Amino acid sequence: MSWGSWQNFLAMGGYAFYVWGSYLVTLGLILAEVVLLAMRKRTALGRFRVRGDTGQGDR
Amino acid sequence: MSINWFKYSSPQTFFPLAGKLALWFGALALVACGVGLYIGFFVAPTDAQQGEAYRIIFIHVPAAWMSMFLYLVMAFWAGLGLAFNTRLSGMMASALAPTGALFTFIALWTGSLWGKPTWGTWWVWDARLTSELILLFLYFGFMALQAAIDDPRRADKAGAVLALVGVVNIPIIYFSVKWWNTLHQGASVSLTTAPTMAATMFAGMIVMALGFWFYSIAAALMRARCIMLERERSSDWAVHYAKRSA
Numbered sequence: 001m002s003w004g005s006w007q008n009f010l011a012m013g014g015y016a017f018y019v020w021g022s023y024l025v026t027l028g029l030i031l032a033e034v035v036l037l038a039m040r041k042r043t044a045l046g047r048f049r050v051r052g053d054t055g056q057g058d059r
Numbered sequence: 060m061s062i063n064w065f066k067y068s069s070p071q072t073f074f075p076l077a078g079k080l081a082l083w084f085g086a087l088a089l090v091a092c093g094v095g096l097y098i099g100f101f102v103a104p105t106d107a108q109q110g111e112a113y114r115i116i117f118i119h120v121p122a123a124w125m126s127m128f129l130y131l132v133m134a135f136w137a138g139l140g141l142a143f144n145t146r147l148s149g150m151m152a153s154a155l156a157p158t159g160a161l162f163t164f165i166a167l168w169t170g171s172l173w174g175k176p177t178w179g180t181w182w183v184w185d186a187r188l189t190s191e192l193i194l195l196f197l198y199f200g201f202m203a204l205q206a207a208i209d210d211p212r213r214a215d216k217a218g219a220v221l222a223l224v225g226v227v228n229i230p231i232i233y234f235s236v237k238w239w240n241t242l243h244q245g246a247s248v249s250l251t252t253a254p255t256m257a258a259t260m261f262a263g264m265i266v267m268a269l270g271f272w273f274y275s276i277a278a279a280l281m282r283a284r285c286i287m288l289e290r291e292r293s294s295d296w297a298v299h300y301a302k303r304s305a
Contacts, residue, residue, distance in 0.1 A: 001101050009100075013111035018176050022115045022169040026122070029161055030274065037281045044288040048301030 068145050070287045071296035077280040085277035091270030098263035106260075115173040116260070120248075121268035123166035125275055126194060127229050129159035133201075134226045137219035149215030150290070152222060153205060154283035158275050160198035167191060178242055186235035187243035190228060197225040211290050 003009040012019040099117035106113040133155040140148030170188065171181045182188065201218050208214035236245045247255050248264075291297045 001104055003101075012114070013105065015110060015112040015176055018112055018172045019114050022118060022172045025168055026118050026165050029165060033158065033161055033278060037278065037285065040285045041281070041288070044285050045301050045304060047292065048288075048298060049305055 068147050070147060070150070070291055071294070073147060074284060074287050074296070074300070077284050081277045081280040081284070084273045084280070088270050088273035088277055091266055091273055095263055095267035095270050098259060098266060103259045103263050104257060109177055112173065112176045113260075115169050117263050117267045119166060119169040119173060120264055121271045122162045122169065123191070124268055125271045126159060126163035126166050126191070127232060128272075129155055129162060129275055130194060130197070130222075130229060131226065133159060134222045137215075137222040140215055141219045141223075146212075146290075149212070149219070150283050150286045151279070152215070152218065153286055154279045155275075156198055156202050156205075157282065158278045160195060160202070162271065162275070163191065163195040163198060167195065174242075183242050185241040185243055186239040187232065187241045190232040190235050193228055194225075194232060197221075197228060201225070 010016060010020075095117060099114060103114075105111060133152050136148045136155070137152040139145065140152060167188075170191075174183075175181050201221050204221055205214040205218045208217055235241060236243055248261070288297055288301070
């Protein structure tokens, strides 16, 4: 498959909105899930830290 | 040599293993999606009927497969949790639901963007589209039900019953294009016949499906680790891990 130029590639034969609309939203959602997972882990670990700093163990 | 599978059914032994596996499957997902996108955009030819619009297939079909497959895996873990009362099973079911919902949404979204240029409409209430939408609501229902119950073990049990009842929707989605007259086309790929598309198109789709599969494993394992840390907050292994990673 040869596109000839980047303009042709980005134009997707006139279907740019549909094709890139699909791919960009998919990419965005997957990246969002990865970021949310990293944040959730940080929050979970943060709860341990707060408890550990008081030096009083479980309350 | 015999392997003690129950060894990995306890969170403290599964937690570090899940971390390693998530990393490896994440890397594999990147490689597979890279290769799949290359085949999809630079090897596969233009479709004779649909022009370039058909290239949505490389995410639409794999996402739709994953949406159904992840539901079955989620229901499997939920059922295992109900039957054997193992802590980890419920955690795995909960860890799979958001990723399953994500792929269901992607399948619907890309289907809509594909429907407009080829069918002339964003949406129709035909059997395939409607049953896939119900799948999205089943995932949401599962997550909402679990979130509404404070005790995690009770939340697991209630969620498991909902997940198992919802399994009936999966064959309905899969066979909808055979059982009813739908605007959605029939299967291009099936286990019994040769695929009705160019070999390179087919290859791109399969490699992307592999990539989504690897990604789902990585994401579910990452989420399972979060759930383990949240639920086992007072156990020694979790406190120990939190101290080391601080």
